[in-house]
Amino acid sequence: MWEYTEKVKEHFFSPRNVGQLEDANAVGEVGSLACGDALKLFLKIDPQTDRIIDARFQTFGCGSAIASSSALTEMVKGKTVDEALKITNQDIADYLGGLPSEKMHCSVMGRDAFRAAVACYRGEPAPEEQLEGELVCECFGVTDEQIRSVARENNLTSVEQVTNYTKAGGGCGQCHEKIKEIIAQVRGELRKEKKAPAAAARPMTNIQKIAKIQEVIEKEIRPMLQQDGGDVDLIDVDGNRVLVALRGACVSCPSAGVTLSDAVGAKLKELVHPDLHVEEVSG
Amino acid sequence: MTVTYLDNNATTAVDPRVLEAMRPFFCERYGNPSSMHSFGGTVARDVARARENLAQSLGASAKEIVFTSGGTEADSTAILSALATAPDRREIVTTRVEHPAVLNLCKRLARDRGYVVRWLSVDRQGKLDMDEVRSRITDNTAIVSVMWANNETGVIFPVEEISEIAHEHGAIMHTDAVQAVGKVPMNLEASQIDFLSLSGHKLHGPKGIGALYVRRGTRFSPFVVGGHQESDRRGGTENVPGIVGLGEAARLCSEGFADHVATMRRLRDRLEQGLMATVPLAHLNGHPEARLPNTLSIGFEYVEGEAILMRMDVKGICASSGSACTSGSLEPSHVLRAMGVPFNSVHGSIRFSLSRYTTEDEISYVLEEVPPIIRGLREMSPFGREYLSAVCTVQ
Numbered sequence: 139m140w141e142y143t144e145k146v147k148e149h150f151f152s153p154r155n156v157g158q159l160e161d162a163n164a165v166g167e168v169g170s171l172a173c174g175d176a177l178k179l180f181l182k183i184d185p186q187t188d189r190i191i192d193a194r195f196q197t198f199g200c201g202s203a204i205a206s207s208s209a210l211t212e213m214v215k216g217k218t219v220d221e222a223l224k225i226t227n228q229d230i231a232d233y234l235g236g237l238p239s240e241k242m243h244c245s246v247m248g249r250d251a252f253r254a255a256v257a258c259y260r261g262e263p264a265p266e267e268q269l270e271g272e273l274v275c276e277c278f279g280v281t282d283e284q285i286r287s288v289a290r291e292n293n294l295t296s297v298e299q300v301t302n303y304t305k306a307g308g309g310c311g312q313c314h315e316k317i318k319e320i321i322a323q324v325r326g327e328l329r330k331e332k333k334a335p336a337a338a339a340r341p342m343t344n345i346q347k348i349a350k351i352q353e354v355i356e357k358e359i360r361p362m363l364q365q366d367g368g369d370v371d372l373i374d375v376d377g378n379r380v381l382v383a384l385r386g387a388c389v390s391c392p393s394a395g396v397t398l399s400d401a402v403g404a405k406l407k408e409l410v411h412p413d414l415h416v417e418e419v420s421g
Numbered sequence: 422m423t424v425t426y427l428d429n430n431a432t433t434a435v436d437p438r439v440l441e442a443m444r445p446f447f448c449e450r451y452g453n454p455s456s457m458h459s460f461g462g463t464v465a466r467d468v469a470r471a472r473e474n475l476a477q478s479l480g481a482s483a484k485e486i487v488f489t490s491g492g493t494e495a496d497s498t499a500i501l502s503a504l505a506t507a508p509d510r511r512e513i514v515t516t517r518v519e520h521p522a523v524l525n526l527c528k529r530l531a532r533d534r535g536y537v538v539r540w541l542s543v544d545r546q547g548k549l550d551m552d553e554v555r556s557r558i559t560d561n562t563a564i565v566s567v568m569w570a571n572n573e574t575g576v577i578f579p580v581e582e583i584s585e586i587a588h589e590h591g592a593i594m595h596t597d598a599v600q601a602v603g604k605v606p607m608n609l610e611a612s613q614i615d616f617l618s619l620s621g622h623k624l625h626g627p628k629g630i631g632a633l634y635v636r637r638g639t640r641f642s643p644f645v646v647g648g649h650q651e652s653d654r655r656g657g658t659e660n661v662p663g664i665v666g667l668g669e670a671a672r673l674c675s676e677g678f679a680d681h682v683a684t685m686r687r688l689r690d691r692l693e694q695g696l697m698a699t700v701p702l703a704h705l706n707g708h709p710e711a712r713l714p715n716t717l718s719i720g721f722e723y724v725e726g727e728a729i730l731m732r733m734d735v736k737g738i739c740a741s742s743g744s745a746c747t748s749g750s751l752e753p754s755h756v757l758r759a760m761g762v763p764f765n766s767v768h769g770s771i772r773f774s775l776s777r778y779t780t781e782d783e784i785s786y787v788l789e790e791v792p793p794i795i796r797g798l799r800e801m802s803p804f805g806r807e808y809l810s811a812v813c814t815v816q
Contacts, residue, residue, distance in 0.1 A: 308751030
């Protein structure tokens, strides 16, 4: 049984804005019967102000698909198109007090339906046509561009996450290697983008440096190691020497030396300062 | 809120008489049946009586019963034993619609140990093609493992007929009868089945106990290796309360067998006809006749199963679904897919499974509550609206 929040249940049992909108001037459709969920979103947009006056939906799907659709209509109403385009799938999930990770694709469906409706309103080609790309997951018909877009937006790091968010890889599993490659590419791109502003920044004070190192370890490095059952603690920072202790599976891992220089060192050099130098201590 | 429990293929209520039979074996008569003192030794007699009761309900003899921790262990024991005792035979014949206890073991044996698995397909009504069965079983087959009845659709396979084919080729015949015991008449002595798995909690017994029937003279290699319990066929101190409970549950099942089956069938048929008559675009999954008397799987087009279950849940109605969203994976039920159930009804498939405790009132309640739930969800759906509205106006 899924652990749904009260908000999800409320939007499932009493969904807002269900039905068609007769005078809609924007309609977005995503999903299919075969995939097990689909959403048709109707918007009435004031052409003068670009403001969304009304929104309705029709959804075929599970509890969280219906709740996400209901939440989406509530969230976009009253906003201008540009304001509403900033809504991410994570915002939809947050509005509902969170979704089970396996159900994140329901929030992605909401985001995609809105973008499709806006494309329709603006007379642009549907987003899935813009995101043509190469078909990666044949079971659920997901392309590399779709995976790339969701992985970037949600900072996804594993095949499992990509499956939870896009369904790609959730069928026969033959595309898992391909998904791994896409994740690696996206991670690389994101790193490069972060690097540029970091390099241009003014010299950091020691306190800023330590705070930054801590942040990078918490947000970037530990989640990565924890995926393989390992972990790392920051022990001390002495000038450009960063002293860390490896925990869990990392301690006995034969490639621990590689982990350190590769993952921790490279990340810190890239995201904090190129002169940093990582050393392992027992702590 | 009152619970209307129509999910008996998942698990059943323990019969209060079963619980009473088990009760003394926790705090009072807790002795080990293998002990030399009479405090433990007399417990062995209760274990023997339970074995006798279970054997009788299957048309088997007590020596042919090996108690296990449940259906899954019984399945693993049977299949691995057959492979261990016929090392030259490298093929397994089974169906695409087995329970994961058999399905995933066979996949693993193919992957890790190089066995060739011959997967038998089923038709749109969930039935096997006997010509395919005959062509797949060869002299290289170590074991044929075919479930007696399917847990999702209730479809019954001709396992006795298949066991004869298996024996023509010197293969061992195993059947996972977890869903069939207590609902289908059995006389194993008159059949050629070598191994049969069953589980206590599907027949109003406790969870954590099951049994493997091992036909007299069948070559056997234990799965759980340890002490001399179960005549050296399954190590580990006996789960005495569980065994006594299973024995009593089996006895009660056979005692009222004809009545239970007749009641379940009548109520199931009433539920089926009632839903078919009031809900448009509903289809039966599985064969209408060759089916357990308690099981009803219906595909409701253009609605998704989890949404149906959630709305039934707030009404206290318990059932289960073959939809993807309820399984934790993204793919809908492997059973319904193997049958080729079309997508527009596979995602909205609901299984109702009755027990001897199911009442007329419960069926009336479900017939009142379920059609509006389906209608409400369809009204929300973007699919099939034109056709639906036509159907709805007619009504």
